[in-house]
Structures are given as structure tokens and as C-alpha cells.
Amino acid sequence: MPVYSEKVMEHFMNPHNVGEIENADGIGEVGNPVCGDMMTFYIKVDDNRLSDVKFQTFGCGAAIAVSSIVSEMAKGKTLEEARKITPALVAEELEGLPKNKYHCSNLGAQALNKAIDDYLKKLGKEAKTRRRKKDEGA
Amino acid sequence: MKRAYLDNAATTPILPEVVEAMLPYLRDAYGNPQSLHQWGDEARETIEEARGQVAALIGAQTEEIIFTASGSEANNFAIKGLAQAQQSKGKHIVISAIEHFSVLHSARTLEKWGFEVTEVPVGRHGLVDADEVAKRIREDTILVSIMHANGEVGTIEPIAEIAKATKKTGTLLHTDAVAAAGTIPVDVKELGVDALSLAANQFYGPNGVGALWLKKGTRIIPFVDGGVQEGGRRAGTENVPAIVGMGKAAELAQHDMSSRMTRLSRLRDRLIQGLSSTIDHTILTGHPTQRLPGNASFCIQFIEGEAMLMLLSSKGVAASSGSACTSRALKSSHVLAAMGIPPEIAQGSLLFSFGLENTEGEVDYVLEVLPPIVDRLRQMSPLYAKFLKQQRGGR
Numbered sequence: 001m002p003v004y005s006e007k008v009m010e011h012f013m014n015p016h017n018v019g020e021i022e023n024a025d026g027i028g029e030v031g032n033p034v035c036g037d038m039m040t041f042y043i044k045v046d047d048n049r050l051s052d053v054k055f056q057t058f059g060c061g062a063a064i065a066v067s068s069i070v071s072e073m074a075k076g077k078t079l080e081e082a083r084k085i086t087p088a089l090v091a092e093e094l095e096g097l098p099k100n101k102y103h104c105s106n107l108g109a110q111a112l113n114k115a116i117d118d119y120l121k122k123l124g125k126e127a128k129t130r131r132r133k134k135d136e137g138a
Numbered sequence: 139m140k141r142a143y144l145d146n147a148a149t150t151p152i153l154p155e156v157v158e159a160m161l162p163y164l165r166d167a168y169g170n171p172q173s174l175h176q177w178g179d180e181a182r183e184t185i186e187e188a189r190g191q192v193a194a195l196i197g198a199q200t201e202e203i204i205f206t207a208s209g210s211e212a213n214n215f216a217i218k219g220l221a222q223a224q225q226s227k228g229k230h231i232v233i234s235a236i237e238h239f240s241v242l243h244s245a246r247t248l249e250k251w252g253f254e255v256t257e258v259p260v261g262r263h264g265l266v267d268a269d270e271v272a273k274r275i276r277e278d279t280i281l282v283s284i285m286h287a288n289g290e291v292g293t294i295e296p297i298a299e300i301a302k303a304t305k306k307t308g309t310l311l312h313t314d315a316v317a318a319a320g321t322i323p324v325d326v327k328e329l330g331v332d333a334l335s336l337a338a339n340q341f342y343g344p345n346g347v348g349a350l351w352l353k354k355g356t357r358i359i360p361f362v363d364g365g366v367q368e369g370g371r372r373a374g375t376e377n378v379p380a381i382v383g384m385g386k387a388a389e390l391a392q393h394d395m396s397s398r399m400t401r402l403s404r405l406r407d408r409l410i411q412g413l414s415s416t417i418d419h420t421i422l423t424g425h426p427t428q429r430l431p432g433n434a435s436f437c438i439q440f441i442e443g444e445a446m447l448m449l450l451s452s453k454g455v456a457a458s459s460g461s462a463c464t465s466r467a468l469k470s471s472h473v474l475a476a477m478g479i480p481p482e483i484a485q486g487s488l489l490f491s492f493g494l495e496n497t498e499g500e501v502d503y504v505l506e507v508l509p510p511i512v513d514r515l516r517q518m519s520p521l522y523a524k525f526l527k528q529q530r531g532g533r
């Protein structure tokens with residue numbers, strides 16, 4: 001087994017924010033091209049802020065710890081702030097990751113970003129339909 | 139905390155009798171076996187006795203045993219040394235798709251040296267079909283190497299049948315018996331092979347010592363040049379304590395073979411039965427009956443091996459996995475892939491391998507701690523969530 005930092009072990013043994021958000025505002029699912037694993041992030045957005053973040057992960061110990069810490073880091077942040085969570089920051093927050101586990105930290109940041117993309121896309125669509133309805137009504 | 143070492147496939151614990159036999163050679167009997175004085179004579183006689191013990195374990199003649207530093211070395215030696223010695227006759231070799239890396243990568247090296255390698259596929263239980271091997275033997279095939287048993291999934295291969303095919307064409311047959319020798323009866327004459335590798339750390343001997351058995355009269359290119367040791371084929375001052383340990387372990391293995399097998403298969407079957415009935419969506423990998431007595435290997439669906447190992451380890455249980463995430467190269471086991479197991483299922487690979495120190499209580503302990511671990515990881519798994527939704531008929 002790789003040698004993990006205490007912080008990784010902590011988040012692996014007791015991961016925060018595990019699960020699925022019913023009627024999530026955004027969902028981001030990514031597969032890890034390196035080892036074939038998977039991560040899904042669910043977000044709830046209120047006033048441009050991430051009011052809730054949850055995840056599901058199929059992967060190694062590092063991947064689970066990464067998901068947990070990313071969800072913690074993202075909660076309460078504005079979308080713009082959340083976009084700034086990079087794999088490097090995630091690794092730092094976890095007090096380091098073994099070299100061959102860096103790719104697992106990419107996965108976390110990617111999944112969160114994808115969830116935000118998904119939210120914005122839906123928002124765009126909603127805005128469009130609202131506009132269309134208005135146009136039709138006029 | 140309770141502890142259970144269920145990773146005997148990696149290495150077995152060393153028996154106290156073996157340690158006792160080794161100790162004098164770590165202390166006072168430090169002579170170099172090649173020296174021409176009493177110290178040398180004593181060391182030489184001792185390693186010859188060990189050679190006899192190892193030979194007896196596999197039904198061979200004493201002088202046919204070449205000591206090496208590991209099973210991996212014995213495999214490298216056999217594949218490269220036999221191929222090179224035969225290359226005037228041809229440059230084609232045949233191996234199975236589930237060989238240990240020490241065979242597989244030696245074959246890759248041969249490819250770089252201009253040899254051609256053909257891999258024989260295996261069935262879903264990891265069995266090599268003797269006819270499939272026969273089909274791949276050509277005019278220029280000089281060596282076939284098929285493992286005796288696979289330590290990862292436990293399947294025991296029909297070596298004697300394969301030997302019938304190689305005999306017909308006069309092709310050399312090597313078998314990597316590292317997982318088999320000292321664990322199940324292995325007799326070189328009954329098998330009909332020309333070369334066989336074994337390692338002491340698979341039968342309660344020390345790490346760092348193995349042997350290559352080479353049928354008398356078989357030509358091989360030396361592995362280490364520069365000395366007369368091991369018939370001039372593997373130079374270097376002999377590791378006397380380790381060799382003594384291997385000899386003692388071989389003697390004990392031969393003596394206790396059948397009682398050990400009964401003991402280990404009982405533990406294995408208890409775990410296989412218990413696990414299959416308590417955890418759903420679990421696949422037993424390897425052959426259901428033709429398998430090593432101590433091997434219980436599974437794929438637990440929807441979750442990943444390293445995460446399971448970490449949680450098991452937090453409960454004091456040592457096991458292993460062939461998942462991509464547990465491997466340094468981040469590739470899932472080539473053995474499971476060759477058996478047709480899809481990558482996402484191979485990710486859930488979990489291997490328990492039993493040894494003499496294990497007890498039924500330990501099996502029951504695993505059966506108590508593993509189901510909640512699996513549950514917990516499945517609750518986290520997007521794959522499992524999807525599966526449940528599909529089952530409910532949703533999307």
C-alpha cells in the first residue's frame with residue numbers, strides 16, 4: 001500500500017459529504033483514464049454559492065480522500081472561487097500525495113468543475129427558455 | 139487488536155525449525171564453500187545436503203539443482219539461458235498469457251534480442267489448454283514455458299498433458315512452479331518437464347533463495363559468469379544460511395505435504411463459502427476445483443481493491459489485490475484480463491492466501507469484518523448507485 005499522509009488517512013477513514021444530492025443543480029462525472037476509476041460530484045447552488053456538495057467515488061484510498069477534501073474545500077465558495085481549486089491545491093491540503101497518486105487529485109478537481117459546467121449549462125438553457133416564453137408571450 | 143496475515147502468496151512466514159537450521163551458518167560456520175580447508179569443507183557439505191533435500195521435494199537428482207537468489211531469478215535464468223543455448227535451432231518461444239512477470243518480461247527481453255514470442259490464451263478459469271499449446275508449436279519453437287500454478291488466482295495447470303505435446307516435437311518445456319512446489323505434490327518425472335523454478339519463501343523458508351531444476355544433459359547459458367559455483371552456471375559465493383534454510387523447508391514440506399494441504403483447503407473452502415453467501419455480486423476467480431489449497435481469490439463488484447485493503451488493514455487483516463490502483467504501474471492484473479474479466483470488475487480483485495499459521499477463527503474474523511467494509515465502499519460507489527437504479531428500472 002502506498003504511504004499516505006495522516007490527513008489522507010483521516011479523510012479516507014471518515015470521508016465527508018458522501019452521497020448523492022436529489023435534484024442536484026449540477027452533476028459532474030469523470031472517469032480516470034489512468035486506472036479506470038470514477039468520480040461523480042453533485043452540487044447545489046444558492047446565490048452563486050455552493051450551498052451543498054456531495055460525491056460518489058469508485059477508486060483507491062487517495063481518490064476517496066481527494067473527493068472528501070474537495071467537497072469540503074468547495075462548500076460555501078462562490079462558483080468562481082470553486083473553479084480555483086486545482087489538483088496542486090488539493091494535494092497540498094491533503095499534506096501531500098504519493099507520486100503515482102497525483103492523477104487521483106486531478107479527478108476531484110475535474111469532477112467538481114464539470115458539475116459547475118453542468119449547472120451553468122442548465123442555467124443557460126433555463127434562461128433561454130424563459131426568454132423564449134417571454135418572447136412568445138409578447 | 140486481532141491480526142491475521144492472509145497474504146502467504148506474497149511470502150510465507152519462516153518456520154522456527156528453519157530458523158534453527160540456519161542460525162549456525164549466520165554465526166560460526168561462515169566458511170566459503172569453495173575454500174580448501176575445514177571451514178570450506180563444512181559449508182560445502184552443508185549446501186550439498188540442502189541440494190539433496192530440495193531435489194527430493196521434486197523427485198529430482200541432487201546434481202540437477204542450481205541454487206538462485208529467488209524464484210524470479212530462476213525464471214529469468216531458465217527463459218533467457220535456455221533460449222540462448224538453443225538459438226541455432228530456432229528463435230521462437232511459447233508462453234501462457236498468465237505467466238509471472240519474471241517469465242513474461244524475460245520473454246519481452248528475448249523479443250528485443252530477436253526472438254519471437256507467442257502467448258497462449260487461457261480460459262475463463264485461467265486454465266491453459268494443452269491442445270492450444272500444441273497448436274502454437276512450430277518448426278522453430280525451441281522453448282515452451284507454462285506455469286505450474288498461478289499464485290494470483292490459484293489455478294493449477296495441466297503440465298503433464300502439455301509435456302506430452304512438447305515431447306512429440308522435442309521442444310524444451312520449462313515450468314514456473316514457484317507457487318506450486320512445496321505446496322502441492324510436484325514431481326519432475328511425472329510432469330515430464332525439462333526445467334522447473336521454485337522459491338523457498340513459498341514454503342516457509344527464507345526470502346532471497348530459490349532454485350532452478352534442470353534435467354541432466356540440458357544445455358543452458360550461464361546466468362552469472364565468473365566462478366565455478368553451481369556448476370559454473372551461476373557464479374557468486376553461495377548464500378549458505380539461506381540455502382540451508384531452503385533445504386530444511388523443503389524437507390518439512392515434503393514430510394507434511396498432505397496434512398498441510400488438508401488444513402489449508404479447509405480454511406480456503408470455509409472462506410469461499412462464507413464470503414459467497416454473505417456478500418452478493420462476488421465472483422470467485424480461478425478454477426473452482428483445480429486450485430491451490432491456500433488460495434481464495436475474488437472480485438467484489440462495484441468497489442476497488444486498494445480501498446478494501448486499507449480498510450482490512452485497519453482491522454488487522456493482510457490481503458492483496460490485482461487492481462490497477464494497487465499496482466505501481468497502475469495497470470490491473472494481466473492475469474484477470476487474460477481470463478476475460480472486464481477492467482471495472484478486476485478493480486475489485488481481492489486475494490486471501492492461507493498459510494500454516496492461520497486458523498478457522500481468522501477466517502471467521504474476516505467474514506465478520508469484510509461485509510461492512512464492502513457495504514461502506516459500495517455506499518460510496520457511483521457504479522453501485524447506477525446498478526441499483528437500473529435494478530429499480532429507473533435510469
Ligand code: FES
Nearest residue numbers: 035059060104463
Ligand atoms: S483512483 Fe485509481 S489509483 Fe487512485
